[in-house]
Structures are given as structure tokens and as C-alpha cells.
Amino acid sequence: MGFVITMVQRAAASMTRLNDIFDATPSILTTDKELASPIKGEITFDAVRFTHENNDKPALENVSFTVPAGTTFAIVGRTGAGKTTLVELIPRLLDVESGRLLIDGINIKDIPVGELRRAIGYVPQDVFLFSETLAENISFGQLGAPVEKIEQAALEADILANIESFEKGFETFVGERGITLSGGQKQRTSIARALIREPKILILDDALSAVDVETERTILGHLKSHFGKRTIGIVSHRISAVQDADLIIVLDDGKVIEQGNHASLLEEGGFYASLFTKQQLEKELEDIE
Amino acid sequence: MSDESNKGIDGRLLKRIITFLLPYKKWVAVASVSVIVAAFLGPLLPKLVQITIDRDVVSGDIEGLQKMIVLLVILLVAEGLLSFVNTYLTQWIGQQAIYDLRKRLYRHIQSQSLRFFDSTPVGRLITRVTSDVESLSQVLSAGVVTILGDLFKIIFIAWFMFSLNWRLALVSLSVLPFLMWATFWFKNRVRVAYRDTRKQVARLNSFLQEHVTGMKIVQLFGREAEEKERFEAINDDHQQAHIKTIFYFALFFPLADLVSSVALGLVIWTGGLNAMSGTLTLGVLIAFIQYVRQFFEPIRNLSDQFNTLQSAMAGAERIFDLLDKDDSIPQSDHPVELSDVQGRIEFKNVWFSYDKDVDPADDDAKWILRDVSFVIEPGQSLAIVGATGAGKTTIISLLLRFYDVQRGQILVDGISISEVRMADLRSHIGLVLQDVFLFSGTVRENISLRNPDVSDEKISQAARLTGAAPFIENLAGGYDYQVKERGISLSHGQRQLLSFVRTLVYDPKILVLDEATSSVDTETEEVIQTAMETLMEGRTTVAIAHRLSTIQHADKILVMHRGMVRESGTHQQLIAQEGLYRKLYELQYRDQEVAA
Numbered sequence: 001m002g003f004v005i006t007m008v009q010r011a012a013a014s015m016t017r018l019n020d021i022f023d024a025t026p027s028i029l030t031t032d033k034e035l036a037s038p039i040k041g042e043i044t045f046d047a048v049r050f051t052h053e054n055n056d057k058p059a060l061e062n063v064s065f066t067v068p069a070g071t072t073f074a075i076v077g078r079t080g081a082g083k084t085t086l087v088e089l090i091p092r093l094l095d096v097e098s099g100r101l102l103i104d105g106i107n108i109k110d111i112p113v114g115e116l117r118r119a120i121g122y123v124p125q126d127v128f129l130f131s132e133t134l135a136e137n138i139s140f141g142q143l144g145a146p147v148e149k150i151e152q153a154a155l156e157a158d159i160l161a162n163i164e165s166f167e168k169g170f171e172t173f174v175g176e177r178g179i180t181l182s183g184g185q186k187q188r189t190s191i192a193r194a195l196i197r198e199p200k201i202l203i204l205d206d207a208l209s210a211v212d213v214e215t216e217r218t219i220l221g222h223l224k225s226h227f228g229k230r231t232i233g234i235v236s237h238r239i240s241a242v243q244d245a246d247l248i249i250v251l252d253d254g255k256v257i258e259q260g261n262h263a264s265l266l267e268e269g270g271f272y273a274s275l276f277t278k279q280q281l282e283k284e285l286e287d288i289e
Numbered sequence: 290m291s292d293e294s295n296k297g298i299d300g301r302l303l304k305r306i307i308t309f310l311l312p313y314k315k316w317v318a319v320a321s322v323s324v325i326v327a328a329f330l331g332p333l334l335p336k337l338v339q340i341t342i343d344r345d346v347v348s349g350d351i352e353g354l355q356k357m358i359v360l361l362v363i364l365l366v367a368e369g370l371l372s373f374v375n376t377y378l379t380q381w382i383g384q385q386a387i388y389d390l391r392k393r394l395y396r397h398i399q400s401q402s403l404r405f406f407d408s409t410p411v412g413r414l415i416t417r418v419t420s421d422v423e424s425l426s427q428v429l430s431a432g433v434v435t436i437l438g439d440l441f442k443i444i445f446i447a448w449f450m451f452s453l454n455w456r457l458a459l460v461s462l463s464v465l466p467f468l469m470w471a472t473f474w475f476k477n478r479v480r481v482a483y484r485d486t487r488k489q490v491a492r493l494n495s496f497l498q499e500h501v502t503g504m505k506i507v508q509l510f511g512r513e514a515e516e517k518e519r520f521e522a523i524n525d526d527h528q529q530a531h532i533k534t535i536f537y538f539a540l541f542f543p544l545a546d547l548v549s550s551v552a553l554g555l556v557i558w559t560g561g562l563n564a565m566s567g568t569l570t571l572g573v574l575i576a577f578i579q580y581v582r583q584f585f586e587p588i589r590n591l592s593d594q595f596n597t598l599q600s601a602m603a604g605a606e607r608i609f610d611l612l613d614k615d616d617s618i619p620q621s622d623h624p625v626e627l628s629d630v631q632g633r634i635e636f637k638n639v640w641f642s643y644d645k646d647v648d649p650a651d652d653d654a655k656w657i658l659r660d661v662s663f664v665i666e667p668g669q670s671l672a673i674v675g676a677t678g679a680g681k682t683t684i685i686s687l688l689l690r691f692y693d694v695q696r697g698q699i700l701v702d703g704i705s706i707s708e709v710r711m712a713d714l715r716s717h718i719g720l721v722l723q724d725v726f727l728f729s730g731t732v733r734e735n736i737s738l739r740n741p742d743v744s745d746e747k748i749s750q751a752a753r754l755t756g757a758a759p760f761i762e763n764l765a766g767g768y769d770y771q772v773k774e775r776g777i778s779l780s781h782g783q784r785q786l787l788s789f790v791r792t793l794v795y796d797p798k799i800l801v802l803d804e805a806t807s808s809v810d811t812e813t814e815e816v817i818q819t820a821m822e823t824l825m826e827g828r829t830t831v832a833i834a835h836r837l838s839t840i841q842h843a844d845k846i847l848v849m850h851r852g853m854v855r856e857s858g859t860h861q862q863l864i865a866q867e868g869l870y871r872k873l874y875e876l877q878y879r880d881q882e883v884a885a
Contacts, residue, residue: 093509124509131499193510281875285676285869285872285876286676288850288869
């Protein structure tokens with residue numbers, strides 16, 4: 001009898017904890033409205049402000065810019081400037097606090113979340129792959145994709161040659177049960193997973209940090225082949241990754257401090273220009289034997 | 290996880306487990322004796338009942354009956370007491386042994402060099418110290434002694450039965466072969482079923498772990514529905530596996546009961562016939578009925594014990610693997626005591642690689658440091674500068690002897706640090722890192738590191754000197770302010786200041802600084818600046834410099850590039866050289882000049 005009472009007490013405590021989880025309400029709400037036409041990829045930030053939970057200081061404040069569909073934009077800035085937060089707003093991983101975020105001129109909150117995310121290929125900063133085969137990981141982006149499409153995506157992400165060099169090729173397991181991929185290989189697999197969706201909007205959040213400059217150039221070259229058909233957002237620390245973008249946005253402390261293209265920003269002689277000089281110097285240092 | 294089921298009981302491993310009981314061998318002996326006595330008392334009771342009935346009841350000896358009843362009561366009480374002693378003592382011994390084992394594991398982990406931690410995942414270490422040790426506790430506590438008790442119980446019961454009536458004994462044991470076979474069959478099935486369940490639990494866990502960690506990906510790619518289906522499939526397999534285990538259990542226990550009931554039936558039948566024909570006394574028949582009941586219990590227990598033993602073996606093996614892997618820094622057999630230090634530091638042709646199998650003679654190996662030499666005189670300051678990966682952090686890790694060098698020597702006051710007692714060496718060096726590690730506790734505890742020798746006056750004095758006092762006193766509760774979750778409630782600058790106070794309180798002769806790169810506001814910057822000057826006064830300082838003022842005030846600057854010392858001198862000298870330092874200066878420090 002005493003034993004039963006203890007058991008019931010324990011179960012009650014567990015139930016309380018379970019209820020805490022069940023009772024949590026989803027914070028991102030979808031809409032019943034339907035889209036008149038498929039997403040084209042124009043992105044507009046209009047005085048966007050966002051504050052992370054348990055934080056007094058906004059992570060983004062008064063951020064405004066427009067990216068026409070099919071063009072490339074880039075975001076640079078120090079660590080903690082709000083770059084990741086900015087791009088996380090686009091697939092609604094986070095919701096804007098005030099101001100508006102528009103896709104093709106429609107407020108993002110009036111677009112069904114599923115629809116929105118289907119149009120987006122996202123490569124997060126912290127690469128996450130599942131302990132499954134490389135093929136499964138890449139086709140996670142598009143369920144049931146044919147082999148040719150998987151290979152095409154791998155080729156564009158410059159990981160095809162690596163995969164083919166593995167004994168089991170695309171059937172190689174990732175993680176504990178299989179091989180340990182290098183940071184760069186993981187990033188490129190994660191890029192392939194986004195590319196296979198043939199997204200209207202492609203976001204690379206510092207997704208080229210672990211690859212060398214040569215590979216970076218190859219991948220960016222492949223992305224350019226879709227010029228005009230896809231809006232691309234690149235977050236990076238490296239000037240080399242962003243210099244060809246149509247619009248470069250410099251964030252500092254959650255605010256846009258400069259925007260323009262490579263040439264105009266260099267001329268401006270601000271943060272971007274000094275970052276450029278520094279990276280030139282860094283390269284020079286690296287070349288010293 | 291799946292390997293444990295294929296292993297039998299490894300004698301060598303068992304022996305090693307038993308060594309943990311050696312310090313308590315006296316108590317183990319006591320427990321063993323008491324278990325054996327208890328094993329004897331159990332079967333003794335039916336025997337006494339038999340005597341009572343056949344001798345006293347049949348002859349109507351009331352006085353004899355009373356005596357026997359008193360004796361039986363005494364024996365029952367004694368058995369109860371012994372059972373208490375056994376349970377308590379065996380668990381006590383087991384917990385002592387577990388305590389020792391855990392202590393030993395912790396000490397082993399603590400003594401490892403950073404090289405060990407570079408290559409061993411933290412999660413694995415925690416599993417070893419917690420759940421693997423726990424799995425051993427079963428064996429170390431009840432396991433060994435209980436097995437002994439059960440074996441003796443079987444022997445005693447058999448002995449009593451055969452001495453009473455060997456024919457009836459044979460009849461009651463006739464079902465034994467079938468019971469053995471059933472137990473064996475059950476054990477095999479259950480082992481397979483258990484293995485399957487564990488596999489399914491592991492699958493469920495890893496799926497959950499991955500899909501919760503990767504929830505961002507699942508949501509981004511709109512795969513919620515598909516992943517839910519996959520989860521349901523795994524959940525289903527898990528349920529099936531579990532139900533299968535239960536099926537075998539549900540089958541086995543009634544079956545075992547049935548077998549022992551058959552034995553009981555046989556005893557009553559043949560025994561009853563014999564009693565009617567007068568070849569058997571009623572007392573013997575009653576005793577046998579009890580023996581049949583008693584006999585099957587230890588047999589069932591033994592097969593259970595065997596299972597626990599098996600799974601404990603797997604845990605033991607992993608624990609011993611960890612204990613046998615030693616990557617600790619070798620201590621000198623006759624360490625030099627370093628009671629007083631002047632603070633002269635010398636690196637003499639130091640070569641170092643994180644690869645411990647590197648060939649020391651091979652100049653072309655993957656060296657992180659190559660032929661690094663420098664001297665800092667007592668009280669002087671050295672600033673190390675260089676690009677990322679130049680080997681700056683490695684230099685301070687070596688000075689604190691987190692790793693041993695492969696070639697060359699590091700000397701403190703002219704004595705090689707490999708000859709010095711490690712605790713002495715580190716007690717003279719104050720380390721201030723970029724990432725200040727604060728633990729949960731009060732500000733005071735974070736400063737004193739719970740060392741009772743650090744008085745409150747010393748703490749407040751150090752806080753005043755470093756300029757941290759105003760901010761600490763402004764916290765709710767001042768020095769008793771509770772630092773939560775590694776100090777997230779404090780700003781970066783405040784955490785820096787706390788680490789300065791912590792260092793000053795211990796008053797080291799040598800100061801090692803890894804300056805923070807992240808910028809703080811101008812006001813805090815000024816406070817930190819003053820604090821640093823206080824801290825560096827009269828101490829030999831080695832700094833990985835990120836602040837312009839630190840390099841400008843350093844007595845000597847060491848310019849590292851690709852693991853080698855490329856330039857050295859004062860700020861002015863190096864700037865004039867127009868070399869590597871000049872470029873680094875432009876890259877890393879120039880901005881601060883504008884800002885300041």
C-alpha cells in the first residue's frame with residue numbers, strides 16, 4: 001500500500017512536468033489566408049525591431065531595406081551584431097516585434113508558414129545533419145527526390161566529388177554510425193540540402209566559414225548560374241563571400257550602419273572599408289611563410 | 290550496448306571487481322557467515338516442525354510442545370534479525386565500494402592532462418562515473434553475498450530432505466530437470482527480448498535527441514508530418530518489444546508456479562500414500578510440503594542474479610577501460626619544492642605538438658611551436674602577439690603545464706617545470722582567461738574559490754584595489770550576491786573584474802593573461818585598465834595581448850607567426866622595423882588608438 005502511494009506521488013510529479021510541456025502554446029501562428037500567386041522572392045524589411053526573450057536590448061532596431069526578387073544581398077558585421085537574428089526572421093523562425101517584413105509585398109504573417117518555408121532554402125550557421133545516409137540528409141530538403149537531383153544539388157554545393165570518393169558514396173552514414181565529416185564537408189552537405197529544394201529564396205547564414213576560399217568561389221559561382229531566378233541572402237565575415245552581392249548591409253549593434261554595393265561602401269570609407277583593409281592585411285600575413 | 294549480452298562472466302573482470310571489496314573483507318566475511326547461518330535457519334524450521342509433530346503432538350506431550358513453540362519463535366526472530374543484518378550489511382559494503390570506485394574514477398579523471406579531455410567527450414565521462422558505476426553497485430552490494438546464500442540454501446534444503454526421507458526427496462526433485470529447462474528457455478528468450486527493448490529505447494532516445502536538437506531543420510524544411518510518422522513507427526517498435534518481454538514474464542512465472550505445484554502434488558500424493566500405509570510420519574510429510582515451497586525460490590533467484598551479473602560486467606569493462614587509460618602529466622619522483630618564487634621565466638628551444646605520437650626528432654612534423662625561446666626577468670611583462678593560430682595560447686598552456694613539451698625546456702627561476710611539484714608551480718601562477726569561468730554560488734565564493742584561508746578583509750581589499758568594489762557593493766546582497774548559471778546576470782566587464790579580484794586574492798608571483806577580444810564600454814574599459822595595472826605591479830606578466838595599452842606598456846613584445854618567434858622587442862622598436870609587427874598592429878590594434 002505504501003509502495004502504491006509512493007508510485008502515485010511520483011506519477012503526479014511527472015504529470016505536472018508533462019502538463020507544463022503540453023500547455024506551452026506555439027508562438028508562431030500560421031494563417032488561414034491563401035496566397036494568390038507563388039512566392040517570387042522580393043524581401044522588404046520595414047522598420048523591423050526584434051528583442052530576444054529575457055533581453056532588454058533589442059537585437060534589431062529600425063532595420064529597413066528592400067531586396068528585389070532574384071538579386072543577392074549580404075549581411076556583414078561583428079559577432080553579436082544581429083546578423084543571424086535578421087535572417088531567422090525570414091522563414092519565421094522568429095517573429096518581428098514591430099515594423100513589417102514583407103515578401104513580394106505581402107506581410108509575412110499573412111503567408112501560410114508552410115508555404116513560406118517551402119519557398120526558402122536555409123543553411124543555418126550551426127550545421128546540423130541527421131545520423132542517416134548522405135542521400136537521406138540531402139533529400140531531407142525534398143522528400144523522395146530522384147538520384148539525379150540529389151547529385152545535382154551535391155554538385156552545386158561542391159560536395160559531389162567528396163561523396164563519390166567515399167566507399168559507399170551517397171549511402172555513407174553520417175555521424176556516430178558512419179564517417180565523421182569535416183566542418184567544411186558538413187557545411188557543403190547542408191548547402192546541398194537547401195539547394196535541392198530549388199528555393200526561391202536561399203539563405204546562407206555564415207555557411208561558408210569552414211570552407212577554403214577556393215571552394216567558396218566554386219559554390220558562389222554555381223549559385224550565380226541561377227542568377228535572376230533566386231533571391232540569395234549571404235551572412236558572412238568574409239569580404240570575399242559578399243563582395244559580389246547586389247546589396248550589402250552592414251549591421252552594428254542591431255542597426256544598419258551602412259548599405260550599398262562593394263564599390264560604394266569602399267568609397268564610403270566606413271566599417272566595411274576598414275574590414276576590407278583588415279582582411280587584405282590578414283591575407284598578406286597568411287602569405288608570409 | 291548490444292555487446293553486453295554476448296559476454297559470459299569474465300573471470301578476470303570479476304576478480305578485478307572483487308578487489309574493490311577487499312578493504313571491507315572483514316565485513317564481507319561477517320555478512321557471508323550471517324547469510325550462511327540464515328540459509329541454514331530457513332530449512333531448519335520445517336525440520337523442527339516435523340520433530341514437534343512426530344514427537345510431541347503424537348505422544349500428547351504438552352510441555353514438549355510448548356518448549357518447541359518457544360524455540361520456533363526464537364528461531365523466527367533470529368532469522369528476521371539476520372535478514373536485517375544481511376540486507377543492511379551487504380548494501381553498506383556495496384555502497385562503500387561504489388563510493389571508493391567513484392572517488393577513484395573522479396581522481397583519475399582529475400589527474401588527466403588536457404590532452405585527455407581534448408579526445409574524450411564529456412558525456413562519456415559522466416556516464417562512466419554515474420550510470421556505469423550504478424550498474425556495478427548491484428553486484429558489489431547484494432550480488433556476491435546473495436549468490437553465496439542461495440547456493441547454501443539449496444544445499445541445506447537438499448540435505449534436510451534427503452536425511453528425512455531420500456525416496457520422497459527424489460520424488461520432489463523429479464520436476465527439477467523440467468524446471469531447469471524452463472528457466473533456461475525463459476532466460477534465453479528474455480535476454481533476447483531485453484536486448485531488443487534496449488535497442489528500441491536507444492533508437493527512441495537518439496531519434497528524440499536528434500530531432501529535438503535539429504528541430505530548427507525539421508521546421509525549416511517543413512518535415513513535421515513525415516518526422517512525426519517516423520517517430521510513431523519507432524514508438525510502435527518500442528512498445529512491441531516491451532510487450533514481448535512482458536509476454537515471457539507473464540508466461541514464465543505461472544509456469545514456474547505450476548511446476549512447483551506439480552512437485553507439491555507429487556509429494557502430497559506419494560507422501561500421503563506412504564503415511565496411510567504407515568511408512569511415513571505425518572511430520573515428515575508436512576516438512577516436505579514446506580521444503581518443496583522453499584526449494585524453488587533460491588533457484589529462481591540464482592538465474593536472476595546471473596542476469597544482473599552479466600549486465601554489470603559490461604559496465605565494469607567500460608569503467609576499467611577508463612581507469613586504464615592514463616594521459617596524466619607525469620610527476621617527478623623527487624619534485625622540487627617551490628616555496629618562494631622570483632618569477633623569472635625562460636622558454637629554451639621549445640617544440641610542441643598536440644599530437645602526442647609526434648616524433649620529437651622530426652623537424653617537419655606538425656609542430657604548433659617550433660624552437661621558441663625567450664626570457665622574462667622577474668617583475669617584467671611580456672606581451673605575445675600574432676594572428677589566430679600562431680601559437681599564443683599554446684605558450685601559456687605549456688607554462689602552466691597543461692601539456693608537456695616534446696623538445697626543449699621551460700624554466701621558472703632556472704628550474705625546469707617538469708621537476709617542480711605541479712601544485713607549487715600552479716599556485717605561483719595566476720591565470721586570467723578570456724572566458725571567465727564563474728560557478729553557481731556567491732560572489733565571495735567565486736573570489737575565494739571556497740578557500741577558508743581567504744579572509745573577508747582580503748577579499749574586500751582586493752576588490753578595492755582592482756576597482757571592482759563599487760560594482761560588487763551595488764549588487765543585491767553585495768558579496769553574498771548569488772551568481773547564477775555561470776554569471777549570465779553579470780556583464781562581460783564585471784566578470785572580467787571578478788576574475789581580477791580572484792587572482793589578486795591569491796597573490797601570485799607570475800600573472801598569465803589571456804585578454805578578452807570583445808569590446809567593453811569606455812567606462813568599464815578604464816576600470817579594467819586601472820585594475821590591470823594594479824594586478825601587474827610587481828609581478829612577472831605573460832599576456833596574450835588584445836589591448837593596445839597592454840602591448841604599449843609591455844617590457845617586451847614577442848611576435849609569433851606559424852609557431853615561431855619572428856620578432857621581439859618593445860613597441861617602438863618593432864614599429865620602426867616595419868615588419869610583421871607593423872602589419873599586425875595595423876590589423877588588430879590601430880582601431881583602438883582612434884577610439885581612445
